[in-house]
Amino acid sequence: MQALPFATMAFILYIAAGTWQGMTLLRRVPPRPGMVRIIAALGLLLHIPMVVQLLGQAPGLLPGFTTSATLFMAVAVNVVLVASLFKPVLNAGVMLFPLAGIVLIVATGLPSQGSETGLTPGILLHAISSALAFALLAIAAVQAVLVGLQNQALRHHHIRGIVQSLPPLTTMERVLFELVWAGVLLLTLSIASGFIFLDNLFAQHLVHKTLLSIIAWLVFTTLLVGRYRFGWRGMRAVKWTLAGCGFLLLAYFGSKFVLEILLHR
Structure with a gap:
């Protein structure tokens, strides 16, 4: 799997979701929570294969820095999307969605180490x-x-x-x-x-x-x-x-x- 195209598409989707939610907070655009969730969820769908690939590349069973960061950001995005269905936490995506995209892009260019256990x-x-x-x-x-x-x-x-x-x-x-x-x-x-x-x-x-x-x-x-x-x-x-x-x-x-x-x- 070519990592960079997947990471780039996920990055664009995350930035789009975070930007719309940020513009909503600034009252520049109308609230579209369903649309924001869908866009971020599409980014997450592209994010998950990247996590699987990085885990497969790690030489050990405990992931290194880049793999850990990519995995944890995927979990954070997923938790925001699910929790936002019940609690008003979608605004957290203003920071977390773009950060997840940045981490994903950076991870494609850095080696990931692991440790055996x-x-x-x-x-x-x-x-x-x-x-x-x-x-x-x-x-x-x-x-x-x-x-x-x-x-x-x-x-x-x-x-x-x-x-x-x-x-x-x-x-x-x-x-x-x-x-x-x-x-x-x-x-x-x-x-x-x-x-x-x-x-x-x-x-x-x-x-x-x-x-x-x-x-x-x-x-x-x-x-x-x-x-x-x-x-x-x-x-x-x-x-x-x-x-x-x-x-x-x-x-x-x-x-x-x-x-x-x-x-x-």
């Missing part, structure tokens, strides 16, 4: 829960950015533009914490299954991911406790969500990026 049901559980946790918390990060913009606009009495296009702030915050709750549950499952089914989570090649994942879990858990004990909301919730997502991003991709892309190991 036995793919047992326990490791599969760890991998799936990790991917889903990343997807939900990545959506939460975008939701937090939108909540932050909405909060700042309302503080300065700017009620036109993006504020008019978003659901009420209370709804946006409720959805944000629902995403964080679901993401933390899956992250807990990911960390617990890693300790149970992986030989040594504090081995040299896993210690950074393990420690950063635990830090991210602590940040998100503190946020949830603060929410339900002290009523945290607004910009405080936004900052804690983005901080947790930052640690999670470093955990999942930081060491892989340094070792494989910068140091070529």
Whole structure:
């Protein structure tokens, strides 16, 4: 399969879906959620064969940086599309759809490494829960950015533009914490299954991911406790969500990026 044509078509579809949704937020075009879902879903259909091809090219059963990024973005796009049928999260596609397209294009030009390990049901559980946790918390990060913009606009009495296009702030915050709750549950499952089914989570090649994942879990858990004990909301919730997502991003991709892309190991 020729990778670049598939990646290019997926990139164009993702950009189109993200752009229309962005223009909707700016009230430049009418809302077309069904059309946006269809366009993004077509991009995802072209994205999935790329993931399969990259997984097949990896020399081991644990994918490297480019394959992991491509796989996780496919999961994130899928979660956005499915969740948007029940919750107002399609606006997260403004950032996630174009990012998925960029990751896909970049992945076609970079080699992907892997590491050998036995793919047992326990490791599969760890991998799936990790991917889903990343997807939900990545959506939460975008939701937090939108909540932050909405909060700042309302503080300065700017009620036109993006504020008019978003659901009420209370709804946006409720959805944000629902995403964080679901993401933390899956992250807990990911960390617990890693300790149970992986030989040594504090081995040299896993210690950074393990420690950063635990830090991210602590940040998100503190946020949830603060929410339900002290009523945290607004910009405080936004900052804690983005901080947790930052640690999670470093955990999942930081060491892989340094070792494989910068140091070529």
